[in-house]
Amino acid sequence: MLKFEIKDLSTETRARTGRLQTERGTVDTPIFMPVGTLGTVKALSPEELTACGAQIILGNTYHLYLRPGCEVIDLFQGLHKFMHWDGPILTDSGGFQVFSLAKLSKISEQGYTFQSHVDGSRHTLTPEKSIEVQLSLDADIMMCLDQCIQYPASRAEAEAALELTTRWAKRCFDFWESNRRPQNNLFGIVQGGMFPDLRQRSAAQLTALDFPGFAIGGLSVGEPIDLMREMADFTLPLLPVEKPKYIMGVGTPEDLVELVAQGADMFDCVMPTRNARNGQLFTAQGTLNIANARFRKDTDPIEAGCICYTCRHYSRAYLRHLYKTRELLAYRLNTLHNIHYYLNLMADMRGAIARDEFVDFRSAFYRKRNISIDNDDR
Amino acid sequence: MLKFEIKDLSTETRARTGRLQTERGTVDTPIFMPVGTLGTVKALSPEELTACGAQIILGNTYHLYLRPGCEVIDLFQGLHKFMHWDGPILTDSGGFQVFSLAKLSKISEQGYTFQSHVDGSRHTLTPEKSIEVQLSLDADIMMCLDQCIQYPASRAEAEAALELTTRWAKRCFDFWESNRRPQNNLFGIVQGGMFPDLRQRSAAQLTALDFPGFAIGGLSVGEPIDLMREMADFTLPLLPVEKPKYIMGVGTPEDLVELVAQGADMFDCVMPTRNARNGQLFTAQGTLNIANARFRKDTDPIEAGCICYTCRHYSRAYLRHLYKTRELLAYRLNTLHNIHYYLNLMADMRGAIARDEFVDFRSAFYRKRNISIDNDDR
Numbered sequence: 001m002l003k004f005e006i007k008d009l010s011t012e013t014r015a016r017t018g019r020l021q022t023e024r025g026t027v028d029t030p031i032f033m034p035v036g037t038l039g040t041v042k043a044l045s046p047e048e049l050t051a052c053g054a055q056i057i058l059g060n061t062y063h064l065y066l067r068p069g070c071e072v073i074d075l076f077q078g079l080h081k082f083m084h085w086d087g088p089i090l091t092d093s094g095g096f097q098v099f100s101l102a103k104l105s106k107i108s109e110q111g112y113t114f115q116s117h118v119d120g121s122r123h124t125l126t127p128e129k130s131i132e133v134q135l136s137l138d139a140d141i142m143m144c145l146d147q148c149i150q151y152p153a154s155r156a157e158a159e160a161a162l163e164l165t166t167r168w169a170k171r172c173f174d175f176w177e178s179n180r181r182p183q184n185n186l187f188g189i190v191q192g193g194m195f196p197d198l199r200q201r202s203a204a205q206l207t208a209l210d211f212p213g214f215a216i217g218g219l220s221v222g223e224p225i226d227l228m229r230e231m232a233d234f235t236l237p238l239l240p241v242e243k244p245k246y247i248m249g250v251g252t253p254e255d256l257v258e259l260v261a262q263g264a265d266m267f268d269c270v271m272p273t274r275n276a277r278n279g280q281l282f283t284a285q286g287t288l289n290i291a292n293a294r295f296r297k298d299t300d301p302i303e304a305g306c307i308c309y310t311c312r313h314y315s316r317a318y319l320r321h322l323y324k325t326r327e328l329l330a331y332r333l334n335t336l337h338n339i340h341y342y343l344n345l346m347a348d349m350r351g352a353i354a355r356d357e358f359v360d361f362r363s364a365f366y367r368k369r370n371i372s373i374d375n376d377d378r
Numbered sequence: 379m380l381k382f383e384i385k386d387l388s389t390e391t392r393a394r395t396g397r398l399q400t401e402r403g404t405v406d407t408p409i410f411m412p413v414g415t416l417g418t419v420k421a422l423s424p425e426e427l428t429a430c431g432a433q434i435i436l437g438n439t440y441h442l443y444l445r446p447g448c449e450v451i452d453l454f455q456g457l458h459k460f461m462h463w464d465g466p467i468l469t470d471s472g473g474f475q476v477f478s479l480a481k482l483s484k485i486s487e488q489g490y491t492f493q494s495h496v497d498g499s500r501h502t503l504t505p506e507k508s509i510e511v512q513l514s515l516d517a518d519i520m521m522c523l524d525q526c527i528q529y530p531a532s533r534a535e536a537e538a539a540l541e542l543t544t545r546w547a548k549r550c551f552d553f554w555e556s557n558r559r560p561q562n563n564l565f566g567i568v569q570g571g572m573f574p575d576l577r578q579r580s581a582a583q584l585t586a587l588d589f590p591g592f593a594i595g596g597l598s599v600g601e602p603i604d605l606m607r608e609m610a611d612f613t614l615p616l617l618p619v620e621k622p623k624y625i626m627g628v629g630t631p632e633d634l635v636e637l638v639a640q641g642a643d644m645f646d647c648v649m650p651t652r653n654a655r656n657g658q659l660f661t662a663q664g665t666l667n668i669a670n671a672r673f674r675k676d677t678d679p680i681e682a683g684c685i686c687y688t689c690r691h692y693s694r695a696y697l698r699h700l701y702k703t704r705e706l707l708a709y710r711l712n713t714l715h716n717i718h719y720y721l722n723l724m725a726d727m728r729g730a731i732a733r734d735e736f737v738d739f740r741s742a743f744y745r746k747r748n749i750s751i752d753n754d755d756r
Contacts, residue, residue, distance in 0.1 A: 039699065043706040068674070068699040075677055075695065084691040296446070299453055313462040317453065321417065321446040328421040328709050 002141070002185040002212040004029075004244045010358040014236070014263035017353045020056075020244055022088040022140040023183035024080070027055045028350055029244060029265040032256065032342045033090055035273060038063050039083040042273050043332040044339065046085045051309065052336060053343035056088040056140070058268045061133050062097035065123075066116050070136040078138025090268070091139035092248075093130045093172075093189075096217075099148045107147060109164070127171040135184055143215060143248075144172040146189040151222035158193030161218075165191045166205040173209050187246060189217040194227055196234050203238035214239045215246040215266075229258050236263045253282060253345055257365055260349050261358065267346075272338035277331045279323050282341040284368045288316075290334065295320040308340035309333075380519070380563040380590040382407075382622050388736040392614070392641035395731045398434075398622055400466040400518040401561035402458070405433045406728055407622060407643040410634065410720045411468055413651060416441050417461040420651050421710040422717065424463045430686065430714060431721035434466040434518070436646045439511050440475035443501075444494050448514040456516025468646070469517035470626075471508045471550075471567075474595075477526045485525060487542070505549040513562055521593065521626075522550040524567040529600040536571030539596075543569045544583040551587050565624060567595040572605055574612050581616035592617045593624040593644075607636050614641045631660060631723055635743055638727050639736065645724075650716035655709050657701050660719040662746045666694075668712065673698040686718035687711075 003021040010016065020027040034041045034049060037060045041049055049057065059079055068082075076082035079089055095112065098105050102114035111126030127145040134142035145168050147161040169188050176186045188206040192198035206214060216235050219228045232247055236259075239245050246266035247259050256267055272282065279290045283303040288295075290302075301311035302319065310319070310333040322330035352361035381399040388394065398405040412419045412427060415438045419427055427435065437457055446460075454460040457467055473490065476483050480492035489504030505523040512520035523546050525539040547566050554564045566584040570576030584592060594613050597606045610625055614637075617623050624644035625637050634645055650660065657668045661681040666673075668680075679689035680697065688697070688711040700708035730739035 038703050038705055039696070040705050040707045043710075045707070045710075067703055068695065072675055072695055072699070075675055076693070082693070082696055084696075297450055297453055315454070315460070317446065317450055318417070318460055318462075321450070325416050325445055327416055327418050328706060329418045329423070331706050332421075332423075332710070 001182055002244075004213070004242065006242070008354045008356070010261075010353050011356055012359045013261040013362075015260050015349070015353045015358045016263060016265070017350045018244070018265060020265075022056075022185070024086060024088045024140050025055065027088060028347075030256075030260045030346055030349060031055060031266055032346045033058045033266065033268040034339050034342075035060075035268055035270050036083070036085075036089075037270075038067065039079060041335075041339070042277065043328075043335045046083070048309070048336055049085070049339065050087075052340040053347060054087070054339065056090060057085060059089050059091045059137060059139065060097060061091050061094035061130060061137065062101070062125075064091075064137060065094060065133045066118055070133060073136055078136070080138060088140035089137070090141040090266075091134045091137050091143065093143045093145040094125050094133065095130070095145045096148050096249075098125055107164075109167070111145065111168075127168040128175045131172050131175045131179070131186070135179060135181075138181075138184065140183055140185065141213065142176070142184060142186045144169045144186065144189050144211075146191055146217055148218060148221065149191075149193060151194065153193050155193075155195055155198070158191070158195055158198050161193070162191040162198050162202040162205075165189065166202065169206055169209060173211070185212045187211055187213040187215050187244075189215045189248070190235055190239070191218045192235075193218060194223060194231055196231075199231060199235045200238060203235060207238075207240055211243070213244040213246060213266075215248050217248045219247060220249045220251055225255070229255070229262075232259055232264065233262045253342070253365075256342075256345060257349065257362055260353075261362065272342045273335050276334035276338040279334065281334060282338050284365075286369050290316065290319050290323050292320075302337050303341075306337070306340070308337050308344075310337040310340075379560055380622075382591070382620065384620070386732045386734070388639075388731050389734055390737045391639040391740075393638050393727070393731045393736045394641060394643070395728045396622065396643060398643075400434075400563070402464060402466045402518050403433065405466060406725075408634075408638045408724055408727060409433060409644055410724045411436045411644065411646040412717050412720075413438075413646055413648045414461070414463075414467075415648075416445065417457060419713075419717070420655065421706075421713045424461070426687070426714055427463070427717065428465075430718040431725060432465070432717065434468060435463060437467050437469045437515060437517065438472070438475060439469045439508060439515065440472035440479070440503075442469075442515060443472060443511045444496055448511060451514055456514070458516060466518035467515070468519040468644075469512045469515050469521065471521045471523040472503050472511065473508070473523050474526050474627075476503055485542075487545075489523065489546075505546040506553045509550050509553045509557070509564070513557060513559075516559075516562065518561055518563065519591065520554070520562055520564045522547045522564065522566050522589075524569055524595055526596060526599065527569075527571060529572065531571050533571075533573055533576070536569070536573055536576050539571070540569040540576050540580040540583075543567065544580065547584055547587060551589070563590045565589055565591040565593050565622075567593045567626070568613055568617070569596045570613075571596060572601060572609055574609070577609060577613045578616060581613060585616075585618055589621070591622040591624060591644075593626050595626050597625060598627045598629055603633070607633070607640075610637055610642065611640045631720070631743075634720075634723060635727065635740055638731075639740065650720045651713050654712035654716040657712065659712060660716050662743075664747050668694065668697050668701050670698070680715050681719075684715070684718070686715050688715040688718075
């Protein structure tokens with residue numbers, strides 16, 4: 001059973017630190033969870049993840065349900081042994097990928113029907129089925145099946161989606177109550193689009209159920225950054241203060257700093273891993289694109305002072321060479337640096353909150369970024 | 379300056395063990411050298427190579443000359459620091475890649491002219507230029523520029539190529555003598571096609587020069603396996619017994635066992651790395667193709683008892699899943715196993731020679747392979 005203990009509170013913001021105790025280990029919050037879509041955080045080994053400071057990773061139910069399938073995962077009693085990661089794993093419900101990846105997906109009161117994006121096979125994903133698959137994955141934190149909507153969406157669409165999400169959350173909760181093991185926890189997801197009163201209604205309905213934690217879904221679905229942060233800022237205080245609060249699928253380093261200030265505890269995003277594979281590297285001064293010709297003869301590491309494996313041993317010139325020649329090592333070294341950057345940023349924030357210096361930390365964070373070392377993407 | 383010390387001699391074969399002392403470390407022979415074409419053994423880190431037992435790796439002069447180019451390598455005083463490998467490196471001359479990869483390549487007494495396969499730029503590769511580039515790479519063992527010919531080749535072609543190779547070897551030797559540093563050693567390459575008397579002539583001409591080691595080139599260029607081994611068997615005894623003997627670009631595990639029996643000391647081949655990326659994995663029982671459906675629910679490691687990182691932590695089912703979903707980790711874990719297999723095979727051979735049990739070792743090696751676990755490719 002999940003235990004969440006709040007450790008430190010920032011006096012000038014809503015930022016807080018905490019400890020999330022799962023059966024497979026303790027997670028210091030606020031935390032970023034690297035995304036391991038298909039049972040691997042792309043290009044990295046579990047040992048490298050640990051060396052980068054990873055305490056919990058994410059798996060995608062939709063992807064793992066299709067490949068390798070529960071029949072295979074069950075032989076390993078879950079995802080952990082299959083992928084050689086013995087720390088906590090959070091799995092999503094599969095709903096977001098059905099919505100964004102699957103073909104011919106249809107939604108009804110019962111759940112989703114869809115065709116696999118891999119082989120066109122037909123599948124049904126109900127709230128109960130989603131939890132069943134997540135139990136098969138033996139996830140430490142499971143997510144309720146919800147209905148995701150695009151931005152912009154009408155009020156009527158957003159309202160219908162949140163009401164369905166609540167009815168599904170109840171079904172997920174019931175299924176979980178009947179089938180749970182001590183290690184499998186379930187989070188509810190607040191929807192409501194960009195309508196504050198709908199977010200409020202969703203939060204009220206969801207928090208009526210005794211979930212061990214809550215997530216805010218339906219952000220970063222195409223809306224402007226300011227609106228995303230505004231919705232998070234409005235919704236976070238509606239969730240019980242004593243439970244972990246997870247913002248799904250967000251975001252940039254700036255997003256993380258702002259949302260931690262608002263009181264969020266958990267994050268996941270493909271940005272550090274996906275962007276690494278596209279040559280975009282994160283530093284305190286901003287991002288740099290390693291393909292840039294200016295790095296051809298640059299003997300410096302990605303970021304001076306960074307203690308990640310990549311920065312300790314390799315130059316920008318070498319990383320550019322690997323990237324330009326499409327060497328497999330490029331994706332790995334880039335990913336390693338970016339994951340280290342994200343996890344180190346979270347650790348720095350935890351330290352600043354513990355010392356009650358979060359506002360100073362945030363000022364320094366933005367100050368450094370004004371010294372841009374690359375204008376490729378800002 | 380290279381020192382080569384013979385340690386053990388097999389009484390029933392010409393197999394031998396030795397120690398090759400370079401300025402950057404000692405290499406136990408017979409040895410297999412993983413191929414690091416572009417300044418990286420594809421998918422592996424230097425630390426992983428060391429953990430697999432790698433003592434010396436290979437770099438490709440043609441590739442590194444084109445990308446990143448000497449101008450970049452020079453900033454790092456050579457390839458070692460650039461790629462974070464501080465052990466010995468052997469570089470080829472570039473001739474083989476000009477012959478097999480470059481466009482519009484022409485050969486004359488002076489050297490090769492060719493167009494880059496990357497960007498079509500025009501270049502000249504003379505014997506002197508090849509050594510100059512290899513000195514820029516600061517290779518511990520450099521190779522003379524030679525003329526490679528395809529199989530089958532006429533006697534006239536083979537004769538002309540060997541004579542040109544000898545004239546170029548003299549130019550390489552002279553350039554090396556004038557520009558060498560203590561750490562940069564140069565090997566001569568015996569050519570002569572599939573004509574024993576031409577091999578003999580080439581060996582006589584080359585060994586008249588005081589190279590610290592000798593290679594046999596022009597094997598595995600399309601000829602039948604038996605002919606390749608026959609030519610190696612004929613040529614190896616023509617090289618000075620007290621110097622290291624290197625068979626270039628060979629081969630399968632069976633080839634390595636047979637050529638070690640003939641007295642060869644050094645090998646390189648892309649087979650363990652390239653085949654790994656195509657899903658072919660080496661075991662004592664033969665090869666298996668990890669994409670095969672039979673491995674879908676196979677919870678065993680690639681090879682029972684194998685102590686490589688991959689076999690210690692991952693199942694065939696997981697590796698098949700990674701491979702089928704084209705995950706980057708697949709290439710890395712497969713490569714790691716294959717490189718470990720090759721290097722472990724060499725270590726086992728060294729042990730068997732030291733105990734003067736090489737014939738028994740060879741019998742056991744073939745006996746195990748009769749129990750094929752997969753008929754995919756044999």
